[in-house]
Amino acid sequence: MASITEPLPGTSDIWEPETLDWITLENAARNVFHRYGYGEIRTPIFERTDVFVKSLGDETDVVQKEMYTFQDRGGRSLTLRPEGTAGVIRAIANAGLEQGEEKRVFYFGPMFRGERPAAGRRRQFHQVGVETVGSNNPWMDVEVIAMLCQFLDSIGITGSHVVVNTRGLPEDRARVTSALKEYFAPKVGEMCEDCRRRFDTNVWRMLDCKNEPCTTFAAGSPKIVDLLGEESRTFFEKVCQGLREVGVEYEFAPRLVRGLDYYIHTVFEVTHSGLGAQDALAGGGRYRIQFAGSKTPIEGIGFAAGMERLLLARQSLGITAPDVRDADIMVLGLGESAVLPALQLAQTLRGEFAGLRVKADFTGRSMKAQMRGANKARAQVALILGENELAQGTVVCKMMETSEQETIAINELNGFLATKLNAR
Ligand code: HAM
Secondary structure, eight states: OOOOOOOOOOOOOOOOOOOHHHHHHHHHHHHOOOOOTTOOOOHHHHHHHHHHHHHHHHTTTTTIIIOOOOOOOOOOOOOOOOHHHHHHHHHHHOOOOOOOOEEEEEEEEEEOOOOOOBBBBEEEEEEEEEEEEEEEOOOHHHHHHHHHHHHHHHTTTSSSEEEEOOOGGGHHHHHHHHHHHHHHTTTTGGOOOHHHHHHHGGGGGGGOOTTTHHHHHTSEEEEOGGGGGGGHHHHHHHHHHHHHHTTTOOOEEEEOOSTTTTTEHHHHHHHEETTTTOEEEEEEEEEEOOOOOSSSSEEEEEEEEEEHHHHHHHHTTTTOOOOOSSSSSEEEOOOOHHHHHHHHHHHHHHHHTSSSSSEOSSOOOOOHHHHHHHHHHOOOOOEEEHHHHHHHHHHEEETEEEEEEEEEOOOOOOOOHHOOOOOO
16 A cells, blocks of 8 residues: 555655756746747636636546545535636636736646646646737737747757647538537547547547547548638638747647537647647637626637656656755754854854855764765855854865865955856
8 A cells, every 4th residue: 555655656756856947938938928929827726616617617537537526524526626717717707807908928837637647637737827808910929829839949959840620610610510420430439438438429529539530530520620610710821820820830620529518710730749648738719718707708719748758758858857955055053052153053054055055064973974074965065064164164075076175264264265166
């Protein structure tokens, strides 16, 4: 049986230096998204279950099989967010959106899906995402996809692959549904259990099945775009034209539908070969979401990328977490009387050298043991304070790599360290 101290399957503890890598990604995302006028939003990690059921669609795998749903003490059904869009749109609906007003937000945070854990498939994973609402212009879709590509570039992810399709407007749906039903009707008996159910409940999802022979059948199905009305086709042509004009390389994927039912018009995914079977780095599209009580639906476009997968893709390209030391400067206090001065000196140095890590050894243990500690922390320099140094107002500076040692007057220490140490 697993020990209680082990994280649950599909969840993990993230330690430094990996956490530094996460910060790098978050800062890169902030930096890129700010350039496009996006501001950060933080929404709750749990919501009323209906926030997800009504927006993602009750026939989706996420809603059917993957949500962590529980009752609070008042008997209300609540759910840990399986994705970020629904909560963000709920927040925007709650704040109110004026006629013609546009909002651009980005977010980071944990999401929860009860999936079978595998490489790149977690039960708690983290997304970085953006949503733009209030614009029904196809150029906005182009800009959002271009922004995603610029973000991937900025974190060194090369070799990703953008695939794009359209789902058209709600008014096209009946036509697509009946064409798909007609196509799948003679084949459905040979397809998987999920597809047999989807044939009646949501035939579009049959295009998304990953089981054989369903994938082979799906590959011969009619292309969605060919079944759409003029308005939807024109919208999609503009998106494709815009992508070409801004230099985004993409592939048209005529049967991409994505697993969430709120999408209309543009849907897209970015895959990366460094990821293995779970190869989707990011996914998104245009959507319409309406909550009970709202007069009109909110239309938006956005995407989310899985942070763990971004890190895996970077690793596959040889970009690893930065190499950090536990301490750049280790202050050793030798003997009882030097412990407090060591603490004080460390405190002063932290004020002086903002980019460095300074630790003091408070144990009062032997010089040899403290030196071992400094080595283990991979300190650049050990500052040694003993009775003699305290009496003379000096400190012994030992450069750990070369073992060179110098006695420096305490009032010259900052200048000395500034020349000797590499700030991170
Ligand atoms: P999604 O495709 O379900 O879309 O998820 C987006 C990304 O989250 C995936 O491409 C993948 O990188 C990551 N991801 C999803 N599930 C897992 C998992 N179990 N373990 C690890 N990573 C995972 C959405 O969530 C939409 N809200 C995207 C969106 C935003 N559409 C419009 N706006």
